[in-house]
Amino acid sequence: MSxxxxxxxxxxxxxxxxxxxxxxxxxxGVKRINASAFSDYAEIGMISLPNSLxxxxxxxxxxxKYWRGWFDPVEYVIPGLEGxxxxxxxxxxxxxxxxxxAAVEIGSRNLASPLEELLLPEGLEKIWSLEKEKFKKIVIxxxxxxxxxxxxxxxxxxxxxxxxxxxxxxxxxxxIPNLKKVVFNGEKTSLSQGMFSxxxxxxxxxxxxxxxxxxxxxxxxELDVIEIPDxxxxxxxxxxxxxxxxxxxxxxxxxxxxxxxxxxxETDVIEIPDxxxEIKEHxxxxxxxxxxVASEKTLQLNRDAYENMLRKYR
Numbered sequence: 097m098s099x100x101x102x103x104x105x106x107x108x109x110x111x112x113x114x115x116x117x118x119x120x121x122x123x124x125g126v127k128r129i130n131a132s133a134f135s136d137y138a139e140i141g142m143i144s145l146p147n148s149l150x151x152x153x154x155x156x157x158x159x160x161k162y163w164r165g166w167f168d169p170v171e172y173v174i175p176g177l178e179g180x181x182x183x184x185x186x187x188x189x190x191x192x193x194x195x196x197x198a199a200v201e202i203g204s205r206n207l208a209s210p211l212e213e214l215l216l217p218e219g220l221e222k223i224w225s226l227e228k229e230k231f232k233k234i235v236i237x238x239x240x241x242x243x244x245x246x247x248x249x250x251x252x253x254x255x256x257x258x259x260x261x262x263x264x265x266x267x268x269x270x271x272i273p274n275l276k277k278v279v280f281n282g283e284k285t286s287l288s289q290g291m292f293s294x295x296x297x298x299x300x301x302x303x304x305x306x307x308x309x310x311x312x313x314x315x316x317x318e319l320d321v322i323e324i325p326d327x328x329x330x331x332x333x334x335x336x337x338x339x340x341x342x343x344x345x346x347x348x349x350x351x352x353x354x355x356x357x358x359x360x361x362e363t364d365v366i367e368i369p370d371x372x373x374e375i376k377e378h379x380x381x382x383x384x385x386x387x388x389v390a391s392e393k394t395l396q397l398n399r400d401a402y403e404n405m406l407r408k409y410r
Contacts, residue, residue, distance in 0.1 A: 108148070113137070124148050128158075131176035142184040142215075149173060153192030157199035164199045172203035179208050186215040196224035196244065204229045210251035216240075236262070238282075243268055250274070257282060264288035270295055286310075289332075292317050309335045311354065319344075331357050337381065338362070353379045368394050 100123050102115025108127040113120060113134055118141035122129070125148050134140065149155060154162045157171045164170075174185070185202060204211050211231035218237045224244040226234075232251050236243065238258040244265035246252065253276045255269065260282040267290040269278070275297045283305040290312040292300075298320050306325050311332035314322075319341040324331075330352040336344070337359030344363055352374040358366060359381035366380070368390035375397045380388060 118142075120144070122146050129174055129176075133176065134174075134180070135176060137180065139181040140183070142186060143174060143182060144186040145173065145188050147188045147190040150188050150190055153190055154195060155191075155198065155200045159199075161199045162195055163197045168199070171200045172206070173200050174203040177203050177206045179206075181208050183212045184215055185211055187217055187220075189217045189219065191217050191220050193220070193222045194224055194226065195222075198224070201228050204231060247271060253277070255279070257285065259285065261285055264291060266290050267293060272296070287313055289313065290315065308332065311335060314339050314341075321345075324350075330354070333357065333376070334359065336361050352376075355379060356381070365389060370394055372397065 102113060103110060103123060104112040104114060105126060108125060110122060110126045110129045110133045112132065120140060120142070121144040124146045126146055127148050151160065155173055156162055157164065157168065161168070185204060204214065205228055207230060213233040214229060214231040216234065216237055219239050220237050221239055222242045223240060227245060227247050227249055229249070230251055233254040234252070235256045236258060238260070240259050240262060242263045245267070246255070246269050247267055248271040250273060252272050253274050255275070256279045258281050261284045262282065264287065266288050268288055269291055270293040272295040275295055276299065278297055278300040280301060280303040283303055285303045287306065287310055289310045291310070293312050293315045294317060296318040300319065300322060302325055304325055305327050307327060307329060309324065309328060309331045312334045313332065314336045315334050315338065317339045319339065321343045322341060323345040324347045326347045326349050328347045329349055331350065331354055333354040334356045335354060337356045338361055340362040342363065344366060346367060346369060348369055349371050350369050351371060353372060353376065355376035355378055357379045359378055365387045366389070368388065370391050370393065372394055
């Protein structure tokens with residue numbers, strides 16, 4: 097662990113770190129970090145950032161702005177990370193919001209390899225975007241109530257949501273190609289339209305009291321196994337169509353299946369529970385290489401939704 101005498105600080109700027117600790121805790125009082133502060137180090141275990149880098153709970157640029165103007169250059173909280181290896185970055189404990197069009201980026205996108213984990217503080221409330229950063233794992237604290245986007249973070253492998261109820265922006269976790277694990281600890285969180293569209297997910301644990309799978313939620317995604325909680329009563333338009341999924345388990349209390357919900361979905365079998373009372377047009381496409389299992393009563397709800405499928409497998 098680093099100690100204060102290892103830091104050269106001039107007028108609240110960290111000019112140089114001279115110690116040899118693998119994990120570096122930048123002392124309080126530092127308001128800026130010089131691009132040469134860590135120039136002598138090729139690899140750092142963790143950098144912990146102080147609250148003194150914040151103004152009103154947010155990072156600001158050299159002009160004291162929270163948001164970057166149209167012509168403002170990109171600024172980094174930790175400049176000079178080009179080509180270095182940093183395992184983790186711990187954000188300040190008083191951080192409240194990562195705003196849309198933030199005035200500064202953390203700087204992880206300049207690393208030689210992605211962070212193993214970006215550590216967020218308990219007390220953080222809103223995340224508008226982290227798509228410019230590079231990290232493999234992130235745990236969203238229980239205090240976060242709104243997330244606009246983690247869109248397209250290429251190296252991201254694991255996301256854990258601790259909050260009981262989080263509001264997500266559309267396509268919040270879309271276009272992420274390497275997700276190995278997604279966990280929702282909060283039972284009442286709702287998903288957003290197109291939330292995982294275009295992502296590849298090995299394992300996902302949905303909120304236990306989820307009520308609906310919204311439109312386009314898993315469209316164009318790749319999934320291993322997905323078990324939809326029995327609290328879900330509706331599946332929206334193109335929710336899974338098209339997508340690739342090895343196994344899908346529909347909820348026992350499902351009532352509504354939207355148009356094209358499983359159109360061109362690549363899986364083996366889809367079993368429709370008898371609780372379903374509404375099936376929209378083309379919910380099951382003839383192009384899907386799967387078999388439908390359903391009672392005659394359920395099939396009569398809307399035979400046009402899967403008539404060609406029935407011809408194929410009867």
